[in-house]
Amino acid sequence: MVMSIDLAQLLPADWRSHLEPLLNPLDLAALSAYVAGEYETRTVYPPVGDLFTAFRRCSYGDARVLILGQDPYHGPGQAHGMSFSVQDGVKIPPSLRNIYKELAADLDVPPAPGGDLSHWADQGVLLLNAVLTVRAGEAGSHAGKGWEEFTDAAIRALNEKDERVVFVLWGAYARKKAKLITAQRHVVIESGHPSPLSQKTFFGSRPFSKVNQALAEAGLKEIDWALQG
Numbered sequence: 001m002v003m004s005i006d007l008a009q010l011l012p013a014d015w016r017s018h019l020e021p022l023l024n025p026l027d028l029a030a031l032s033a034y035v036a037g038e039y040e041t042r043t044v045y046p047p048v049g050d051l052f053t054a055f056r057r058c059s060y061g062d063a064r065v066l067i068l069g070q071d072p073y074h075g076p077g078q079a080h081g082m083s084f085s086v087q088d089g090v091k092i093p094p095s096l097r098n099i100y101k102e103l104a105a106d107l108d109v110p111p112a113p114g115g116d117l118s119h120w121a122d123q124g125v126l127l128l129n130a131v132l133t134v135r136a137g138e139a140g141s142h143a144g145k146g147w148e149e150f151t152d153a154a155i156r157a158l159n160e161k162d163e164r165v166v167f168v169l170w171g172a173y174a175r176k177k178a179k180l181i182t183a184q185r186h187v188v189i190e191s192g193h194p195s196p197l198s199q200k201t202f203f204g205s206r207p208f209s210k211v212n213q214a215l216a217e218a219g220l221k222e223i224d225w226a227l228q229g
Contacts, residue, residue: 022156068170072132
């Protein structure tokens with residue numbers, strides 16, 4: 001039996017209601033067919049059941065921070081549907097290790113022993129990758145297949161929110177998305193990427209305290225960045 005995936009139907013209802021008006025139905029159908037074919041014929045991460053973890057853990061109504069990644073980790077057992085996050089028990093990737101170092105320097109939060117960022121997501125931090133699937137061992141293999149339009153729609157939907165959203169854009173790729181954020185009430189925080197290749201322009205950027213300052217200025221609850229391992 002040929003696998004069939006309807007991406008719109010996999011989305012939680014609140015996100016679907018905000019994203020569907022911003023998406024071309026033909027493009028969405030083509031992306032759904034492409035993704036289904038890849039899952040059927042290749043090893044693809046994250047598992048299809050984890051595809052929209054970020055949207056499930058952080059509802060549209062609760063979302064007040066976006067941390068944008070590029071595409072999922074491409075090693076076995078790493079990706080589980082939230083940018084930069086890995087499940088506890090999985091070795092912490094270098095980018096996340098650097099995120100923890102910056103968090104410690106910024107807010108004196110000790111690095112967590114595990115890499116699961118669900119605690120952030122549950123407080124309204126949307127941990128979104130621009131591309132939501134990847135072939136095993138092939139970074140960027142699903143770029144340019146339609147995911148970018150899908151996740152741009154999520155950014156546009158957040159831009160339409162009446163209350164402040166803080167957009168955290170790390171690295172040149174993510175920073176290109178700043179043009180989608182047009183409402184003056186929102187705040188964009190940019191720096192280098194936490195990857196070891198660009199960590200010099202990430203360290204010292206203090207994104208976590210800046211996020212909380214921007215939230216507090218808008219009368220919104222700050223994020224508790226401490227993670228329990």
